[in-house]
Amino acid sequence: MEIQSKLSEIGGRYLARTRGEMPLLREQLQRLRAADESALAEMEMLIHKIHGSGSMLGFNVLSELAREMEALIVSHRREAGAPLEGLVPRLAVLLDRLDEGLTQAAQQPR
Numbered sequence: 001m002e003i004q005s006k007l008s009e010i011g012g013r014y015l016a017r018t019r020g021e022m023p024l025l026r027e028q029l030q031r032l033r034a035a036d037e038s039a040l041a042e043m044e045m046l047i048h049k050i051h052g053s054g055s056m057l058g059f060n061v062l063s064e065l066a067r068e069m070e071a072l073i074v075s076h077r078r079e080a081g082a083p084l085e086g087l088v089p090r091l092a093v094l095l096d097r098l099d100e101g102l103t104q105a106a107q108q109p110r
Contacts, residue, residue, distance in 0.1 A: 014059065044073045065098045065101060069098070
């Protein structure tokens with residue numbers, strides 16, 4: 001029973017941390033809309049943590065959304081000089097879905 005309690009506590013901290021990172025991710029998205037490519041590296045770092053931690057803690061939907069975002073960023077970075085116009089709307093949709101997923105996960109009993 002103590003292990004389950006600890007896992008629930010860790011899961012709660014993950015959700016709170018990820019919720020706290022959403023404004024920063026939205027800020028980075030705004031920077032991308034303004035053609036500031038430096039925001040990609042910062043966004044990728046946060047998304048990578050959300051993906052990995054979510055997977056380990058059983059937040060599969062959140063982890064998968066973060067994985068998709070990370071894959072888009074990595075693919076874009078491999079295509080040096082690729083325009084941001086195609087990337088930003090796709091990231092925006094996934095970020096909105098991540099936000100919705102966070103809300104749903106927080107409402108689920110753990």
